[in-house]
Amino acid sequence: MPELTVTLYSSSFCGACTSTRHTLDLVASVLSTSPLDDRITWREVNVADRPDESEQHRITSTPTVVMTGGDGTEVMRATGVPTSEQVLAAIAKNLA
Template sequence: MSRPARHSKTPTSVSASSRNLSAGSAVGSGVNLLFFSSSFCDPCIQTRGVLKQVAMLLPDVKIAELDVARDTAEAEKAGIRSTPTIVIAAEDGTEVFRAEGVPTVNQVLVALAKAV
């Protein structure tokens, strides 16, 4: 990435999207939710807690965490501007939801329902 990701504590952007993540991406391998994080991001710790709760409620949901410093190509392809960012994709890889900042459990659950 050409510039470091900024960190966001509360969701600054929640949107529906039609971006298609490639078949080579983690989404293409059956992942429903991508969590873009960075090791020095305090809000990312909160987001991990939210996603842990979601995983307990919906054990079949596949979640992949990608570090923007390590997975730069994937982060650039997904247009990640800040961490944490959650991207939810339909089974075909089409992005249906994106939230920058720490989402609530309810936001993630609603977005996952839209992806089905």
């Protein structure tokens, strides 16, 4: 069972979502050979397709990245384009 879920909330008209997706793909690739890989689930949610989930997580703009622990508690949120260093630091902090 994953201990951390990283969700990108995006929209089809969002140019910055492409940059955020690239950042998260890069981090996932770096971690793919790490023991942490099995502890993380990566998701992308289009806010137009999943309005209930987006509302539940109070998504007001895209891109927004939300990390949740295994119990569903939000442990990190980034609105806009996070750096790979920010994403890696949040993962390390929450899986230490």
